[in-house]
Amino acid sequence: MDFLQNIIGILSEHGLAFLQASWMTISITIISLLFAMIIGIIFAGFKISSIKFLNRVADLYIGIIRGTPLIVQIMFLYYGIANILTLNSFTAGALALSIHTGAYIAEIFRGAVQSIDRGQMEAARSLGMSYPLAMRRIIFPQALKRAIPPLGNQFIISLKDSSLVAYIAVTDLYNTALTVQGENYMPFETYFVVGLYYLIIVLIFTWFFNRLEKKLDVSKPKGAAIA
Amino acid sequence: MINVRNLSKSFGGLQVLKNIDLDVKNSEVVVLIGASGSGKSTLLRCLNFLETAEAGEITIGDEKINPATTNLNKMREKVGMVFQHFNLFPHMTVLENIIEAPVHVKKMGRDQATTLAVELLKKVGLHDKAHFYPDQLSGGQKQRVAIARALAMQPKVMLFDEPTSALDPELVGEVLQVMKDLALDGMTMVIVTHEMGFAREVASRVVMLADGHIIEEGRPEEIFANPKHERTQRFLNQIL
Numbered sequence: 001m002d003f004l005q006n007i008i009g010i011l012s013e014h015g016l017a018f019l020q021a022s023w024m025t026i027s028i029t030i031i032s033l034l035f036a037m038i039i040g041i042i043f044a045g046f047k048i049s050s051i052k053f054l055n056r057v058a059d060l061y062i063g064i065i066r067g068t069p070l071i072v073q074i075m076f077l078y079y080g081i082a083n084i085l086t087l088n089s090f091t092a093g094a095l096a097l098s099i100h101t102g103a104y105i106a107e108i109f110r111g112a113v114q115s116i117d118r119g120q121m122e123a124a125r126s127l128g129m130s131y132p133l134a135m136r137r138i139i140f141p142q143a144l145k146r147a148i149p150p151l152g153n154q155f156i157i158s159l160k161d162s163s164l165v166a167y168i169a170v171t172d173l174y175n176t177a178l179t180v181q182g183e184n185y186m187p188f189e190t191y192f193v194v195g196l197y198y199l200i201i202v203l204i205f206t207w208f209f210n211r212l213e214k215k216l217d218v219s220k221p222k223g224a225a226i227a
Numbered sequence: 228m229i230n231v232r233n234l235s236k237s238f239g240g241l242q243v244l245k246n247i248d249l250d251v252k253n254s255e256v257v258v259l260i261g262a263s264g265s266g267k268s269t270l271l272r273c274l275n276f277l278e279t280a281e282a283g284e285i286t287i288g289d290e291k292i293n294p295a296t297t298n299l300n301k302m303r304e305k306v307g308m309v310f311q312h313f314n315l316f317p318h319m320t321v322l323e324n325i326i327e328a329p330v331h332v333k334k335m336g337r338d339q340a341t342t343l344a345v346e347l348l349k350k351v352g353l354h355d356k357a358h359f360y361p362d363q364l365s366g367g368q369k370q371r372v373a374i375a376r377a378l379a380m381q382p383k384v385m386l387f388d389e390p391t392s393a394l395d396p397e398l399v400g401e402v403l404q405v406m407k408d409l410a411l412d413g414m415t416m417v418i419v420t421h422e423m424g425f426a427r428e429v430a431s432r433v434v435m436l437a438d439g440h441i442i443e444e445g446r447p448e449e450i451f452a453n454p455k456h457e458r459t460q461r462f463l464n465q466i467l
């Protein structure tokens with residue numbers, strides 16, 4: 001019973017702070033995901049490109065990101081950039097998360113584009129479509145649809161990964177938990193509460209992505225005719 | 228309409244086409260036959276430059292095509308292609324599949340393209356399927372849509388690569404019928420097929436490929452009745 005009372009105590013005392021921190025977590029995740037999408041599209045293009053140099057650049061970037069821990073990347077950027085220009089911790093954290101997630105999203109987009117049957121490009125070209133037009137009208141729409149489940153998955157990973165920006169003083173959910181448990185000496189209950197917040201956010205976004213996926217599944221409508 | 232001179236094509240070390248000469252006149256229907264791996268698809272794909280030959284000349288209409296300088300996209304507007312596996316765009320309805328290239332390549336107005344598409348769908352017997360997605364059609368229906376899609380660009384030549392090979396036997400007839408109608412309309416066609424009955428009935432000329440060479444060609448009744456080349460005999464015995 002103590003446990004439950006402590007939880008309720010934490011919630012009534014810090015519930016609002018956790019809610020605000022949730023917003024911080026969600027916004028740093030969404031902002032870095034938007035930039036990561038742009039980075040991802042560019043580097044997916046580099047990987048698909050027939051220009052060897054661009055392939056190499058993409059391989060180098062993706063290799064470095066995948067080969068080093070996120071916390072190291074965050075620290076490296078935070079202190080590295082601090083030598084040149086002063087970024088606040090939110091910007092530095094968002095930047096690190098963007099660059100990190102961009103590498104994974106590049107791989108998601110590359111995989112999705114390459115999973116589209118070659119016949120689609122050939123049919124488009126045989127109709128007189130240029131390569132960019134065929135990409136835009138025929139390949140991308142199909143690839144995007146195929147990328148949504150792994151993107152949803154990446155979103156959830158990024159949301160949880162964002163907890164590492166607590167170490168450069170972004171007041172996100174995890175950072176708030178660190179502070180609260182330092183004050184109340186109830187780490188067990190505090191981490192339980194913060195876990196609950198993460199879980200609820202993840203469940204909301206999972207639900208959202210499932211709906212999006214269903215909505216975009218146009219090629220397999222239910223029932224026969226939609227004429 | 229099509230003139231091919233000395234066409235050669237290799238994949239890596241494998242030479243698939245060896246000094247091919249082929250002429251297709253206006254309104255001619257040429258059927259390409261030959262064993263698997265003899266280079267039929269490769270020859271067809273060279274004609275619209277989905278594959279680039281390393282040597283030889285191809286003239287379409289009265290334009291000699293040089294892949295380095297010719298606008299291949301413009302050229303492909305004149306050469307329609309139908310594939311074994313249909314390759315319809317699954318994210319678009321039948322109607323959208325057909326108007327896609329007229330609208331985005333030819334810059335035809337959407338209304339005009341739709342009128343054209345409906346006309347073509349009637350021609351292939353599918354005007355009631357305009358708003359279906361490819362997944363909701365049978366194989367034979369898909370292939371007829373693919374033919375309508377190619378025709379929507381109003382090509383001068385149509386290339387068919389085994390258009391009925393992926394179909395259940397009972398669906399082959401409806402696709403061949405559409406192709407027969409096209410031939411009667413005077414469309415110039417180059418067709419890779421194993422449907423010898425169709426070839427006998429519709430082809431102006433049958434061309435036999437073996438190991439990247441054209442080893443024999445002639446009117447269908449000649450080739451089928453007394454093939455001159457021993458490999459043609461063997462091939463025809465196998466498939467008839």
Ligand SMILES: Nc1ncnc2c1ncn2[C@@H]1O[C@H](COP(=O)(O)OP(=O)(O)OP(=O)(O)O)[C@@H](O)[C@H]1O
Nearest residue numbers: 238239241243261262263264265266267268269270
């Ligand atoms: N993109 C490619 N890369 C490498 N080899 C290829 C490629 N396309 C075709 N080939 C080879 O070229 C040869 C001729 O192939 P092609 O597809 O033209 O034969 P085909 O006569 O159409 O045979 P099928 O009746 O099986 O369709 C085959 O040996 C094939 O393996």
Ligand SMILES: [Mg+2]
Nearest residue numbers: 267268269388
């Ligand atoms: Mg073939």
